[in-house]
Amino acid sequence: MMRIEVLKRLQEQSEAEADEVRQVLAQNRVTLINVMGSPGSGKTTLLEATLKRLTTDLKCAVLEGDLATLQDAERIADLGVPVAQLLTEGGCHLKPNLVHSALLRLDLSAIDCVFVENVGNLVCPANFDLGEHTRVVVLSVAEGDDKTSKYPYMFKQADAVVVSKLDLLPLCRFDPARTRREMHALNPKAAVFEISAVQETGLEAWVRWVHHAVEQCSTGLR
Ligand SMILES: Nc1nc2c(ncn2[C@@H]2O[C@H](COP(=O)(O)OP(=O)(O)OP(=O)(O)O)[C@@H](O)[C@H]2O)c(=O)[nH]1
Ligand SMILES: [Mg+2]
Helix, strand or coil: CHHHHHHHHHHHHHHHHHHHHHHHHHHHCCEEEEEEECCCCCHHHHHHHHHHHHCCCCCEEEEEEECCCCHHHHHHHCCCCCEEEEECCCCCCCCHHHHHHHHCCCCHHHCCEEEEECCCECCHHHHCCCCCCEEEEEEEHHHCCCHHHHCHHHHHCCCEEEEECHHHHHHCCCCHHHHHHHHHHHCCCCEEEECECCCCECHHHHHHHHHHHHHHHHCCCC
């Protein structure tokens, strides 16, 4: 009984913190995109490729979630994009209070869209509302096409799935049609993109989708 009480209180606290994030975003008219996926699925590489294509017409920033290092944040900073590091000190997912304090470190009046790179993990981040408008899961071809069905909680809540590393298709057993089919069954509204950051293919449709998500958010449709 006691344990249930404590868990419930923690959940309420987390929901209140996500609401605080939503307030900050609404006040500053900023869209927050939560990017999730397994370790090494290509989240930072996707962000690098996306930012290169977006920053001419959208003002972006990134929050980098990591257990212990600044490596991903440094990759983003090298592009000249504002970035705040969130160190979880071993934690396997980001929490809304961390996101809230990091947002306050950015000059939000000069920003339209913030990407959060979550800690590499296909399980825990799905359970935490960060106050984001949009959830994106990056799934690399090397992980196998069974992941949508094996980790349904992550994929069910995704607004978009980016199938990454398509250049590795000849070397891996991965059927992109299975991902589309299983995603359709889990969440028919989710968009599915197939990209290769190395070969720079498939990125235009994904970048258009990001633009659309930011437009919808700024007109209050999301
Ligand atoms: N072949 C190929 N390799 C890629 C592609 N995108 C990323 N990689 C490689 O995959 C590895 C992991 O990429 P990251 O972008 O660092 O992955 P991540 O999801 O940010 O990793 P964590 O932050 O550690 O969870 C790197 O060696 C990348 O160069 C791609 O499109 N094709
Ligand atoms: Mg990364």
